[in-house]
Amino acid sequence: MIYERRGASSIQGAFTVPGDKSISHRALLFSSLAKGKSEIKGISSGGDVKSTMSCLKQLGVKIDQAGGVVTVRGEGKWAFSRPESMLDAGNSGTTMRLLTGILAGQKFETAITGDETLRKRPMQRIVAPLSEMGAKIVGSDNMTAPLRIFPAERLHGIRYELPLPSAQVKSSILLAGLFAHGETIVVEPVESRDHTERMLRLRKTKGPSGLETTITSDYEVMPAEYDVAGDISSAAFYLAAGAILPNSTVTARGITLNPTRTGFLDVLELMGAKVKIENVREVAGEPLGDVTVSHSELKGVEIGGEMIPRLIDELPVIGVLASFAKGETAIRDAHDLRRKESDRIVAVVDNLDAMGGEVQELDDGFVVNGTGHLVGAEIDTYKDHRIAMAFTVAGLAAEGVTTIRNAEWAQISFPEFYEILEGLIVQGRKTSMAK
Ligand code: S3P
Secondary structure (H helix, E strand, C coil): CEEEECCECCEEEEEECCECHHHHHHHHHHHHHCEEEEEEECCCCCHHHHHHHHHHHHCCCEEEEECCEEEEEEECCCCCCCCCCCEECCCCHHHHHHHHHHHCCCCCCEEEECCCCHHHCCCHHHHHHHHHCCCEEECCCCCCCCEEEECCCCEECCEEECCCCCHHHHHHHHHHHCCEECCEEEEECCCCCCHHHHHCCCCEEEECCEEEEEECCCCCCCCCEEECCECHHHHHHHHHHHHHCCCCEEEEEEEECCCCCCHHHHHHHHHCCEEEEEEEEEECCEEEEEEEEECCCEECCEECHHHHHHCHHHHHHHHHHHHCEEEEEEECCCHHHHHCCCCHHHHHHHHHHHCCCEEEEECCEEEEEECCCCECCEECCCCCHHHHHHHHHHHHHCECCEEECCHHHHHHCCCCHHHHHHHHECCECCEEEEC
16 A cells, blocks of 8 residues: 655544554463453454464464454463464564463474564574573574474473563563473563563562562463553554644543553653643553643653663654654664664664654664654655554655555554544645555
């Protein structure tokens, strides 16, 4: 699909985004590990979550979807069956890394692969700790997918200090811990998203080198009813557009306000955007609420350190915001951004540059000098959903025509992105969508 637009004057209105991707993956995985019926409402409609669902079905889990509710009939952690063919995680790092934690403890051999992009992403970060636990995993060059996971003697617990904050690595180890003899302890240097711990109700303690979470194989995952909060990482695109387009006010209804995910809202406030948070409540252990953002003058900010994991997926759209903020915005300590669905440092820098922005690449981030002006350009999505969506937002605020080829990459996390966007644009100028 090609998305082409000659800017927009403003956006207005309230919207609902589909369920949070990270929470949706976990609701499916934990329901499959439980014995009994679980129900998931508001699951993410994105391709990544579909990948998790189809891998679990291949492992023999009974999953049905009807009327917006996904029903999972789990039979417990030992009831998975050997898949007939290789599992395919598609574009989804979360599927591959979390599922491998479960597969490492199984008594049968499996193999898991992914699309061209996922097959390039580093898996050593999970293979190292899982191997330390006794797992037998063989990968391709440089420890990338496809991964072959052989049945191991019983896994044993380890104490693992994560070398970098990663919720996927943390969750993979905790899931393997369900199959391990003794205690499995993960220690995080900086807190990353904690949906796994919340859903499994794992207690965190403060250890000498960071936050510690412990699990043992006695832990029984229980069936549950999940009501997934809206994905703040999807809502972020419209909230960013609301902050940079004059006369705009947009409200995201019912999005996750889990503090490990709300760094983007903090940045909007630091930049001077008007942010209003209302109707805060808690559903199934996860806070959520309505967030309204209105346009105002923005100023540059410094982002780094412990803030990074709380907004890692929003950094591309923050790069766009920064172009419309007065002064300099510097993103540092985000080296892992190079290892996402694309090298997002390169993708942001190249596309901002193509749009006439002033941007400088750093090894672990980028620096944007806000000029308040971008010009339309042909965007390279780098086959990355968040780059396609972030630069669609840039195109709304740019002068002239912006073209997003392969805009369908948005479907990985947010298939409804363009439809909801068109409904929010007030005085849209010319737009076209071609297959
Ligand atoms: C995710 C964790 C993050 C994030 C990804 C989803 C998760 O990745 O970027 O989109 O659901 O656990 P890392 O764990 O690699 O930081």
